[in-house]
Amino acid sequence: MTVHAFVDESRRQDTYYLAAAIIRPRDLAQLRARLRGMLFPGQRELHFYREKPTRRRAILSQVAGFGVAARIYGASCRRGEEIARQECLTRLTGDLVDLGAHRLVLDSREVRDELDRSTISRALVKRPDSGGLVYEHMNSTSDPLLWIADIAVWCHGAGGDWARRAAPLIGPVTRLDWP
Template sequence: MSHLPDSVGLSDDVPRRAHMFVDESKNRGYIIAIAFVASRLVHQVRRDLRKLRASGARSIHFQTTTDQQRKAVVNLIVASGVTSVILESRAAKRSNPRQGCIRTTAAIAIASDARMIILDRDESLETQDRRWLYAELRKTDVRYDHLDRHSEPLLWIADAVAWCWQRGGVWREMVMPAVSQVVQVEP
């Protein structure tokens, strides 16, 4: 079973027994954003996010939405007390940076005694993700699944955090209060 690198302790800001929502960004390097939503906040934050969705839209996707909607979502994330961890990998694409990040996500789930991990569904990655997660989590109570963004609004948080982090500048500054830790994942 993998573990967090010795040099990385889990931040005290990361809630225990939370639900973890995971999305990636590959625009400038490879990152995974993990949004931790405390069990007691899941329904309220989900409801609040749905209210921010554009009329007729099935979900919020930061790559294709307006700056006004982005700001509203980031403000909600920060105000709701959601905590995020960023996993950054500088590994070359050919060395599969996702593997290290998914395994580190599992290690963080164990360290934080998470209830569940929900990953944004990408059918081309799902089989391998399940293999890595099973290898890391098979002797734990942590559940995991892949869901489509339109079926789980809390995935929008991970998407927002990942997009803002990769975008940098004012967007990173806006989301920074919700980011408790940045972990460099080695290949």
């Protein structure tokens, strides 16, 4: 099945997390509309870190019911945050090829986007079965589907009650530096 992946990041203490919300093409338009419907007047995006706890709970309650799963990748930042990100991104790219993904959208980090493009390109060269996976960076205000990854990665990183509440939204969790 062809899928699209929407990716965002979070850092908690010395751990870097990357989340990829995996979405079927037939669900793209409906989910975008539902997410936009959660915005307050004048609000341009849902960014979980900036929301108040009561609003976070309300948003999470709705998003957890979407039937979307976000894959989470984690790595230690002891060798540097950017190294951790690129390790997570390399693994994610391979997993997306295995899933038959068609499109990968990453939340833009402006000047650092080129590092991601290089990493993805190197990972795809090693996978001739990539099926033409296309990838791009977008600002989180441009595509609401990036907000799902933001919510999933924030909750997973926060742990405790937030992770429990987000459990329906969290798919496989891969920690790259575990023994």
